[in-house]
Amino acid sequence: MGLRANPTQRQRRLGEELRKLREASGLSATEAGAHVGLGRAHMSHIETGRTAIPEEKLRALADVYGCTSHPLVDGLCEMSRATGRGWWSAYKETHDARAFDLTELEEGAATHRSFQWMYVPGLLQTPDYMHSLFESNRPNRPEVVDRAVEFRLRRQQVLLDGAQHFHAVIHEAALLMQFVSADVMRRQIEHLVTMAEMPQVRIQLLPFQAAVNAAATPGVPFGILDGRVPELSTVYVEHPVSSVFLGDREHLAQYNAAFEHLSTVALSPIALRAGRECHTKRDSLQLIQHLLYVL
Template sequence: MGLRTNPSQRQLRLGEELRKLREASGLSATEAGAHAGLGRAHMSHIETGRTAIPESKLRTLARVYGCASQPYVEALVAMSNATGKGWWSAYRKTLDQRVLDLAELESAASVHRTFDWLYVPGLLQTEAYMRALFSSGHPVADSQTLDTYAEFRLSRQQVLDVDKPPTLHAVIHEAAFHMRFVDTAIMRSQLTHLIEMAKLPHVHIQILPFKATTYPDAMGAPFVILEPAAPELSAVYIEHPVSALFLDDPSQLAQYNDAFESLSSSALAPITACPERVTYAKTESLGLVQHLLYVL
């Protein structure tokens, strides 16, 4: 089997984790590989995500490295055994690898935490809202391309509708609802959709109002924190117009987790759908959403 020329984010992360474990153990690639019957070159390809590693050899290396966390080891095994094939595979020839990586990581995460300044997060968008964004952001794109973008995002949203869905916690800045690249009717429908989504027990939506004073220094761009069953394998996905970015350094993860907690603490209480009428002045997210529906 040839070496991978374009490893996925999952494959890169597996190799990176194995390299970190080896370096923490103080072993060289040659020394570690000798325990698992792997040469130095083969170890290098594994640690750069360019080739796979059999489960038995992965478990051998984890034992040699002194890895004591069984859940972590099992998570590494699951990453290694994953085929990378899912509904997103149909888009490999049409969409950027980073977007496909996001879909794969979303499918494996048990917790999603997301913050956005200017847009409603993708997993919470209505089809009309996302199409308006795509049309505005890609004015020269043909209808088929826009259809592809919309279909892909709608497919991503299905992760919230499975038997054991992840927890989604979204903090959205109030500014996102005042942008004029989406017309009023679409925005009103989007706001109503947020109320409906908030009825799901695993979806928590907060609005960060203009009056909030919190401004974490890491928040120059929208981000998503994806946490799988083993928190050590969490990743931050940062959206950027030129190229999306994945971060997994422990210090970076800590920075973004702290920033999200700060944003959540400063945001209004989560949207909660209740039968009684909530006044527009009430200081919670539902009250602000209702106010926006009234003034738009």
């Protein structure tokens, strides 16, 4: 089997986690490989995600490294067994590897937490909203726009299936930006309310007046895709040039703390409820109603 020229995020992450375990054990790649019948070069290719590792050798290495976390080892084995050939493979002609990496992570996540400054999160967008955004980036290419909308709608199925919990904190600015027409934005805002009725979806709005700690808030949109094993969670940081995936413990702790802060200072979640409290306590639904009124 030849070496992978462009490993996927999952393949790179598997290699990185194995390297972390080896380094924590104090073994060199040569020493570790000798225990399981793998040469130094082979170990290097495994740790960079350029080649696969059989499950029995992965478990043997975990034993050599003294890893006693059975959930972590099982999670690594699950990553090793995955083929990466999901429904998204049919979109290779219009989407890049980064989109596939994100989609694969979304499909396997137990919880997805998202923070957005300027846009409605992709998993909560309406088709009209998507069309408006994609058309501004791809003018005079309707077939490409239609394909991009189709792909994003297919991504949303992970929420409709109830396969994961989704928690979004959306800045008020995202619902005021004039990337789309007022009619499109009105329908988009109404769609947020509809989505918030789903038990697995939690949506909070962050108003301009929120007491946000600038030092604790990243200046870019980000998402946290929590794995079935906490150590295998991933942060996705959006950037117009090159978005990045982060999986080291320091970054996970930093972005977990940032999301916790944002969700604490944001308004309480959109909820359709009756009673006196809904008239006396400012919440996300009240801000939604105000925005619909002023549009």
